[in-house]
Amino acid sequence: MQNADQSDDGPLYDRPSKSQVKRELLAILELGKQVVELPLEKVKQLDLDDNTFEAIRTAQKITGREGKRRQIHYVGKLLRTADTAAIAKKMDEWENGSREQTANMHRMETLRDRLIEEDDALTRLLNDYPEADAQALRTLIRGARRERDQNAALAAGHEPQRKHYRALFQAIKLLLTKE
Structure with a gap:
């Protein structure tokens, strides 16, 4: 005979295992x-x-190994109530960029290289972005080609020259960010 609390179709436990909790805390x-290692x-x-914030500042000031380890554990304990997903996401953006x-x-780099290599790439760009300054782009492309040669x-x-090469990239960046 089964208890009223147990059923054949449901799990016996409705909370995470001890191992899962430990992995999350670690x-x-x-x-x-x-x-703590961040500036x-x-x-x-x-x-x-x-x-x-104060616990992190304190941990950054501690030089002793054991004291620092204990303070980091305290920071970890305080972070349990914080939005760790948002913190991890922000740190990932800093480390890897979006x-x-x-x-x-x-x-934009590919478009710049295509504009320098192919004559008809500017025509395609002007068809997609009719508001672009065609004369300024032609001048930058000619300068970038001259620098390349x-x-x-x-x-x-x-030291190679890259003035027009960079200026062309900035013009493309300005044009594409206006969207």
């Missing part, structure tokens, strides 16, 4: 270690309460 402790200016940008920003940067002829040890 992950928070590791996050705490990473936060104070970046720590200020995180959404932390005053007690946690994937979207990186993809946009690569797209001069840089190819440079002797070893000389």
